[in-house]
Amino acid sequence: MGPVIDAGGLTHAYPDGTTAINDVSLTINEGERVAVVGANGSGKSTLQLALGGLIEPTAGAVEYFEETTDAEAVRERLGVLLQDPDDYLFNTTVREDIEYGPAQLGQSRATAAERVETLADELGLTELLDRPPFRLSGGEKQRAAVASVLAFAPDVLLLDEPFGAVDATYRERILDLLAAHDGTLVVFTPSLDHVPELVDRVILVGRDGTIAADGSVRDVLTDRPLLADHGLRPPVTVRLFAGLVDDKSLPLTVAAAREFLREK
Amino acid sequence: MTGVVGRSVESITGALRAVFTAEQLAGEDGVLQRRDPRVTLVAITGLAVAVLIARTITVTVLFAVVTLVLARLSAVPFRQLLSRTAVVPLVSALIVLPQAVLLPGETVVAAFGLTVTDAGIAYVVFFTLRVGVGVGLLSLIVLTTPFSAVIAAMRGLGVPVALVWVIAVTYRYLFLFFDELQRLVLARNSRTTQGTLRGGWRDGRRLAGTFLLRTLDRGERVGRGMRARGGARPPSPYSRQQPLDTGDYALLAVAAVAVVGAGVVRWGL
Numbered sequence: 441m442g443p444v445i446d447a448g449g450l451t452h453a454y455p456d457g458t459t460a461i462n463d464v465s466l467t468i469n470e471g472e473r474v475a476v477v478g479a480n481g482s483g484k485s486t487l488q489l490a491l492g493g494l495i496e497p498t499a500g501a502v503e504y505f506e507e508t509t510d511a512e513a514v515r516e517r518l519g520v521l522l523q524d525p526d527d528y529l530f531n532t533t534v535r536e537d538i539e540y541g542p543a544q545l546g547q548s549r550a551t552a553a554e555r556v557e558t559l560a561d562e563l564g565l566t567e568l569l570d571r572p573p574f575r576l577s578g579g580e581k582q583r584a585a586v587a588s589v590l591a592f593a594p595d596v597l598l599l600d601e602p603f604g605a606v607d608a609t610y611r612e613r614i615l616d617l618l619a620a621h622d623g624t625l626v627v628f629t630p631s632l633d634h635v636p637e638l639v640d641r642v643i644l645v646g647r648d649g650t651i652a653a654d655g656s657v658r659d660v661l662t663d664r665p666l667l668a669d670h671g672l673r674p675p676v677t678v679r680l681f682a683g684l685v686d687d688k689s690l691p692l693t694v695a696a697a698r699e700f701l702r703e704k
Numbered sequence: 705m706t707g708v709v710g711r712s713v714e715s716i717t718g719a720l721r722a723v724f725t726a727e728q729l730a731g732e733d734g735v736l737q738r739r740d741p742r743v744t745l746v747a748i749t750g751l752a753v754a755v756l757i758a759r760t761i762t763v764t765v766l767f768a769v770v771t772l773v774l775a776r777l778s779a780v781p782f783r784q785l786l787s788r789t790a791v792v793p794l795v796s797a798l799i800v801l802p803q804a805v806l807l808p809g810e811t812v813v814a815a816f817g818l819t820v821t822d823a824g825i826a827y828v829v830f831f832t833l834r835v836g837v838g839v840g841l842l843s844l845i846v847l848t849t850p851f852s853a854v855i856a857a858m859r860g861l862g863v864p865v866a867l868v869w870v871i872a873v874t875y876r877y878l879f880l881f882f883d884e885l886q887r888l889v890l891a892r893n894s895r896t897t898q899g900t901l902r903g904g905w906r907d908g909r910r911l912a913g914t915f916l917l918r919t920l921d922r923g924e925r926v927g928r929g930m931r932a933r934g935g936a937r938p939p940s941p942y943s944r945q946q947p948l949d950t951g952d953y954a955l956l957a958v959a960a961v962a963v964v965g966a967g968v969v970r971w972g973l
Contacts (some may be wrong), residue, residue: 494928494932495928512931515932515933515934515937518932519932520932522925522928522929522932524925527926529929530876530879530880530926531852531876532851532852536941539852539942540933540934540935540941541933543940543941544934544937544940545933545937546940549942549943552942574883588933589932592933
């Protein structure tokens with residue numbers, strides 16, 4: 441289980457002088473499930489773009505799969521979903537957008553067609569496949585974007601706010617799809633409610649663009665003062681049970697909370 | 705930026721944005737839709753070349769009829785074909801309009817010291833018609849064939865990758881250009897009230913500056929979206945090639961006859 445992403449000293453400053461990420465070093469190992477959390481403007485999206493090889497950091501470098509620092513050389517193994525689906529869906533139909541990745545990355549048409557049908561079915565896109573993406577609602581666009589990144593079955597998923605405007609039903613389906621992903625998963629999000637269902641490790645990015653905490657889901661998400669200092673609210677179950685039970689027993693998910701109450 | 709200027713910009717950008725996504729016709733059952741995309745590309749381009757070769761208005765009108773027949777057989781409404789085609793010949797007409805008074809010939813109208821000649825009018829009409837028919841034919845390709853299939857056909861026909869790349873990126877960015885403009889106009893309209901025409905123009909100038917910055921930013925972000933899925937590599941959409949049938953050969957034959965016929969009429973045997 442070697443590192444799939446190994447970033448050292450990543451710093452990125454925009455032309456207006458804003459330093460979005462500041463000397464970030466982190467390692468993501470094969471098969472790990474990680475959430476990168478932080479308040480708005482903390483630099484999560486910039487970090488995602490840098491880790492995905494979509495911007496050139498001002499300083500530092502990222503090594504992929506212990507092989508290369510060139511993200512383009514391993515593009516078929518990296519699934520990077522951008523925050524805004526309008527930046528991700530640029531083809532003339534939803535079907536073309538979902539097929540775009542597999543086609544560009546040299547996957548067979550038969551495999552791609554099968555994946556398009558499966559993902560469209562899972563994400564309620566079957567009726568929308570021949571429509572232009574710009575005619576979709578916000579939630580539909582988000583689902584189409586998620587389907588587009590899953591379509592080429594990358595080993596590593598780097599997803600920036602994959603739930604966006606998605607309604608509760610399809611949020612559950614996306615959670616199921618991500619739970620079933622047997623590769624490495626890194627989710628960038630300011631909302632912590634679904635984090636315990638998806639990942640084992642949480643990296644907290646501070647407002648100054650540095651890493652403020654890196655630990656297990658329980659260690660980071662039950663540290664209420666730490667989260668409050670960084671403008672974050674703990675998951676709903678942590679808020680509900682805080683003070684009633686010790687942090688080590690706090691249920692982190694709704695299912696765990698239900699089980700906890702049943703036992704009591 | 706409500707009012708005449710705002711409404712005009714909004715309707716024009718909406719229409720142009722729709723032009724770049726009018727792919728529902730590609731799913732209709734029509735003569736061109738049933739063709740192999742390579743055949744459509746070669747045959748229609750051949751017909752457009754024949755239009756360029758033609759030097760008589762009669763032959764050009766004949767090609768206009770062929771274009772309309774192909775549109776009808778491919779379930780393309782004339783109105784949609786016209787809306788997609790009209791801008792280019794209209795601009796062309798404006799450019800060559802001075803020829804109406806510059807070319808020597810029989811006087812048709814004389815006013816304000818300018819003399820409009822019959823040869824001048826004939827030239828303007830012929831030039832505009834030729835451009836209109838050529839653009840109409842090329843529009844038929846994109847109206848009846850999914851854009852990704854056109855790109856795949858170009859790759860299949862051995863068109864240089866650099867050229868295919870430029871066409872693919874230009875097409876996508878033109879759509880994004882109008883999409884961004886429409887978003888900006890909608891955002892401003894939602895926070896402004898009915899103003900004067902002068903106010904609308906003033907607001908429009910400010911909008912133009914913001915629009916340029918937003919387009920550049922959006923272009924950069926979409927570029928990242930493309931690269932995230934292999935967009936840094938040459939365009940390689942899935943081919944929709946199929947074995948050629950009688951209809952494919954017939955269309956190629958029509959195009960070949962058109963090119964040869966136009967050449968014979970122009971240069972003789």
